[in-house]
Amino acid sequence: MNADLRYTFAMRTLHWLIFLLALFAVSAIEVHDLFPKGSLARTILFEIHQSAGLSVFALMVLRLLARLVTNIPPPVPGPRLLQRIAGLTHGILYLLMFAMPVLGVLAVAWAGEPIEAIGMTLPLFLGKNDGLALLAKDIHESGATLVYIFVGLHAAAALWHQFVMKDGVLRRML
Numbered sequence: 353m354n355a356d357l358r359y360t361f362a363m364r365t366l367h368w369l370i371f372l373l374a375l376f377a378v379s380a381i382e383v384h385d386l387f388p389k390g391s392l393a394r395t396i397l398f399e400i401h402q403s404a405g406l407s408v409f410a411l412m413v414l415r416l417l418a419r420l421v422t423n424i425p426p427p428v429p430g431p432r433l434l435q436r437i438a439g440l441t442h443g444i445l446y447l448l449m450f451a452m453p454v455l456g457v458l459a460v461a462w463a464g465e466p467i468e469a470i471g472m473t474l475p476l477f478l479g480k481n482d483g484l485a486l487l488a489k490d491i492h493e494s495g496a497t498l499v500y501i502f503v504g505l506h507a508a509a510a511l512w513h514q515f516v517m518k519d520g521v522l523r524r525m526l
């Protein structure tokens with residue numbers, strides 16, 4: 353494949369790092385449900401969730417900057433409608449990866465709890481508000497469903513290209 357048609361090293365590295373961290377965040381919070389409230393394991397898994405989620409946010413900032421300053425390959429050749437759907441899905445994924453950490457932080461801060469992440473306790477910066485905490489948590493949890501749907505569709509499309517169409521699209525990101 354023509355090297356010009358691959359994403360840059362920075363974009364490829366950030367894509368897969370963010371994928372792994374998001375997977376880590378989701379796995380930690382799903383497993384945390386198996387432990388009783390107040391248990392050490394549940395607390396540690398929630399801390400891992402917050403740390404991985406905040407790392408996603410930090411790397412998304414770098415990724416957005418990398419996207420703005422590096423060359424992005426042109427859309428995969430094909431019907432214009434499919435190119436639009438792929439572009440829209442990528443936009444939604446950007447939005448979700450920024451919005452999920454922000455909503456998570458708001459949910460914790462409005463609940464009047466400190467953010468426990470990356471071995472640090474981040475100070476509270478918002479007043480306690482149970483109504484807003486619940487709202488942020490509800491939107492965060494609905495957002496999680498959207499993450500599953502859009503990452504699922506996106507990964508299925510990548511695998512369809514790789515194994516059915518065999519057109520090398522996955523290699524643009526490897």
Ligand code: HEM
Pocket residue numbers: 374377378381382401402403404405406408449452453454455456457459460467489492493496499
């Ligand atoms: C990419 C980033 C993130 C993703 C994909 C994500 C995903 C999720 C998922 C899948 C759940 C479980 C939803 C459910 O059980 O219905 C959840 C719950 C939650 N997340 Fe996140 N999250 C992210 C970042 C964060 C961050 C940075 C924080 C806070 C600093 C946070 C705080 C929370 C809270 C408070 C809950 C509810 C936990 C509970 O009470 O059961 N999340 N998140």
Ligand code: HEM
Pocket residue numbers: 363367370371374375419427428438442443445446449503506507508510511521522523524525
């Ligand atoms: C948290 C999970 C994921 C997110 C948020 C995500 C997000 C994105 C975004 C936004 C792009 C467009 C390039 C850019 O502007 O950055 C992209 C491209 C790509 N992703 Fe993902 N992705 C995820 C997981 C995956 C997985 C699991 C696969 C493979 C199974 C995959 C394969 C690809 C490929 C092949 C491209 C290049 C598509 C093209 O050139 O049009 N991604 N991804």
